Amino acid sequence: MKVVVDLNQCDLHGLCVEAAPEVFEIGDDGALHVLNETPEQGLRAKVDKAVRECPTGAISIEE
């Protein structure tokens, strides 16, 4: 899977960081960073949680 974040939509709620800290981080620059754009399948449940809990719908998964 490939994780795609639309930074124009991202509103820095940080729920993705909570759901999948291995994949998402809010950096010192105050912006969201995708630490791992192609996480292994073992992180799928966490990334799915990040997708459905994002209040702005900024995260999507490309298979």
Next chain:
Amino acid sequence: MLRRIAIVGASLAGLRAAETLRARGFDGELTIIGDEPHRPYDRPPLSKQVLQGTLAPEQALFHTKDGYDALALDMRLGVRATSVDLRVRRVTLADGTWADYDRLIIATGARARTLPGIAPRAGLFVLRGLDDAIALRRELMNAPRVAIVGAGFIGLEVAASCRARGLHVTVIEALPVPLSPILAPTLCGMVAAMHRDHGVDLRTGVTVTDVIGESRVAGVALSDGSRIAADVVVVGIGVTPNTEWLEPTGLTLDNGIVCDGTGQAAPGVYAAGDVARVANRWHGDSPRIEHWTNAVEQGVHAAENALAGPGASTSFSSVPYFWSDQYDRKIQFIGLARRHDEMVIVDGSLADRRLTALFRRGDRVVACLAVNQPRALIKYRKLVAACASWEAALSGTAAS
């Protein structure tokens, strides 16, 4: 073997439940019933981007038509569920049709309260649904003066959106400061000052005694004897859960549908979102929570347990989270500040309106509020979720 699942409420909670059922491999009949004509849409933008005119109403839908089609739902829109027979497991709709189910998920949400004893008329609004937002936005194009009743989050967001449109805004709040049931007094004062600095005429400690104008609003009369002229009046004084249709069922209804920790209200019957009171381990109670994230979490949880069955169900535990966007400020809140003993600002300041505040109850940190400090919220979210000691929270270290 589950063959049929019905979801009442084409809402955020209902949609997340449907998505979860499909994602977990449920390929039986999945019916979703909604009394509005729209496919499920997102409510937070209604009071902000939609009112400000930066988002077209149809863009508030969660998915495109293709996205909804992919879920293979029997979507019954624009028709209200009127009753449910728990014995034969059938939901009946207002048009005389029905949906039989093996599992039922109720996500009928809540509706906006209106001013008691005040008849509806042109220019008098609540803001709850997409149609409310569309109609209100249209009216605001020719309404230079807006009066908003209630300084809760909806009222304050509408106020900020109306100011962004350059309208004259008066907000009327019965309590001495805005948001006082939720936050500490100093923080409420900061929010009040922010709105006044943005040109809002904020009247607190007064109530609306009447809406002036016969066929169309002309203003409001207040308990202090004053009158506010207004072309539009928006009422934001809270919501009532939509449970009346369930009264004959024998489900426990008490300010919402009372559920156990698995989200079950009766065998095979689950509830989620604004209408539900699910026992919550973090909370230690069965609160009714009106937040976006709660609707997601309970929708997912109800769906998972509906598939798992009672033997394999999980119990719900979640720290309430909400946010509010007003002007250039994002207010984020995690936890529960009611009945807190102490509030401490650990970063930033009231003067900057950029801060992080922690709330103590006993020797534990129970809540965190962040204004334009999203990273701080992430940090303290973990501590609040873990019910960390106050000492640990103040030092910003992980709970031990």
